[in-house]
Amino acid sequence: MKFFCALFAAGCILAQEQTPNDQTAQDPDQTYQGPSILSRDKGLIGERGGKLLDFRYYFDVTGIYDSGLVPFTTNAQGNLINVGGAYGVETGFGVIGSRRWKRDKLSIEYKGAYRQYSVSDVPQGLDQFLNLAYSRQVTRRLILDLKDTAGTVSLANGAFSYLPLSNTDLFAIPANELFDIRTNFVQSRVDLTWQQTARLSFGIGGEGFVVRRSSLALAGLDGYDARANVAYRLSSRQTVSGDYNYTYYDFQRAFGDSKLQSVSLGYSVGLSRKWDFSLRGGGIRIDSLGITQVAIDPAIAAIVGQNFADVTYKRVVYAPLGEARMMRRFDRSSLTLDYSMGASPGNGVYLTSRQTAGTVGYSYTGVRRWTFALNSGYTELSSVGQTLGKYTNLQGGTGVTYKVGRETHIQFRYDYRHYTTQNNIYQMDSNRVSLGLAFSPGETPLAIW
Numbered sequence: 001m002k003f004f005c006a007l008f009a010a011g012c013i014l015a016q017e018q019t020p021n022d023q024t025a026q027d028p029d030q031t032y033q034g035p036s037i038l039s040r041d042k043g044l045i046g047e048r049g050g051k052l053l054d055f056r057y058y059f060d061v062t063g064i065y066d067s068g069l070v071p072f073t074t075n076a077q078g079n080l081i082n083v084g085g086a087y088g089v090e091t092g093f094g095v096i097g098s099r100r101w102k103r104d105k106l107s108i109e110y111k112g113a114y115r116q117y118s119v120s121d122v123p124q125g126l127d128q129f130l131n132l133a134y135s136r137q138v139t140r141r142l143i144l145d146l147k148d149t150a151g152t153v154s155l156a157n158g159a160f161s162y163l164p165l166s167n168t169d170l171f172a173i174p175a176n177e178l179f180d181i182r183t184n185f186v187q188s189r190v191d192l193t194w195q196q197t198a199r200l201s202f203g204i205g206g207e208g209f210v211v212r213r214s215s216l217a218l219a220g221l222d223g224y225d226a227r228a229n230v231a232y233r234l235s236s237r238q239t240v241s242g243d244y245n246y247t248y249y250d251f252q253r254a255f256g257d258s259k260l261q262s263v264s265l266g267y268s269v270g271l272s273r274k275w276d277f278s279l280r281g282g283g284i285r286i287d288s289l290g291i292t293q294v295a296i297d298p299a300i301a302a303i304v305g306q307n308f309a310d311v312t313y314k315r316v317v318y319a320p321l322g323e324a325r326m327m328r329r330f331d332r333s334s335l336t337l338d339y340s341m342g343a344s345p346g347n348g349v350y351l352t353s354r355q356t357a358g359t360v361g362y363s364y365t366g367v368r369r370w371t372f373a374l375n376s377g378y379t380e381l382s383s384v385g386q387t388l389g390k391y392t393n394l395q396g397g398t399g400v401t402y403k404v405g406r407e408t409h410i411q412f413r414y415d416y417r418h419y420t421t422q423n424n425i426y427q428m429d430s431n432r433v434s435l436g437l438a439f440s441p442g443e444t445p446l447a448i449w
Helices: 298-304
Strands: 056-069 084-100 104-117 125-137 142-153 183-195 200-213 220-233 238-252 256-270 275-295 308-329 333-344 353-365 370-383 391-403 408-421 426-439
Touching (some): 256 333
Antiparallel strands (some): 056 084, 084 104, 125 142, 183 200, 220 238, 238 256, 256 275, 308 333, 333 353, 370 391, 408 426
16 A cells, blocks of 8 residues: 655745745644655555554454456466356455554554355455554654565455555555466565754655566566655645665566666645645666566577577666646545556566556545545556556545444445556456445444455
């Protein structure tokens, strides 16, 4: 989803124009933290409406309708079965929030949902999602960040479209799935930041990730990422940075792996106390090994009786790397615009791919009865080695909650997704509608999860 563990070191920019010094920074709850450094800060966990949330628990019961459900099953003719639409009931529960201490910060976002449909041809049961972040200022100069993302999901549409998780380095998140099947994933990350001076800091980190899909025909994923970065504060509102990443994908149930190396430079600026802008650009070297299909010459095909042959490939591709983020914080809401281009481990059919993505998200956390959220996004995958057409994914959604009693809320959500592959040979539209009651203690309305 995203994490909101902003690193206090290099890149944390004070709101007032002043010369950096070696004194300990003010309480981050009282001081503007400045825009994130994209090579380090990857999240907004525990934040809605531009502000951190106290721990909030909830329980809900909703009626749901999903259209365009496609489990990975075929009929007697070998064609995929499109279940179409299905009604059901979903029982959800979870907790979200953040808490700061003198040297520590803990943020958590957990959501569980037990789903039962009126038909038995689609995956049912318990979906879970956990996004956990812990940060500790070990010494005046050293900061430790630990982050974990894990879950199990069964729907291709809507599972993560409205969570704050548009990061390019969340390799395990199944955000571009093609089928409604059970997918399990986990990703763990650790980072250390050393504040050499008030202007200069260094960071190192690493993470491991695993993805498993229930269908044996779809590839799983094992992998890791290691990185190093440096940041320098030009002024109280501007920071430049540079980073190096080495990433490895090892595909399960499919022959192939990829080694990726990237180098980039970044620039972050606080345009005002409410407007933040961050930019990162560089390049990626992708060394990919796998299997693909090639057409056989008609004369040879007539002899061997096959039109295609499976061949191994080993390719080195250079691709641009870029990220841009604009954020506007209002008193009770926030607006975020993200754009990125880089590489992705794919979705079980598409393996290592070049990826382009853009998202727009708006959230409003009311103080009386209403909360509101709106999101839209676009993703495009182009396989590095496979002979596949482009994958495109267009999705959007909106949700609202209304507080009707002390602990009772009415909640409504709608999500739409349109995705295509193989130059529109395979394309799907799916819709998801949910309406129900939620129960959560607290003075403010329940935020959109």
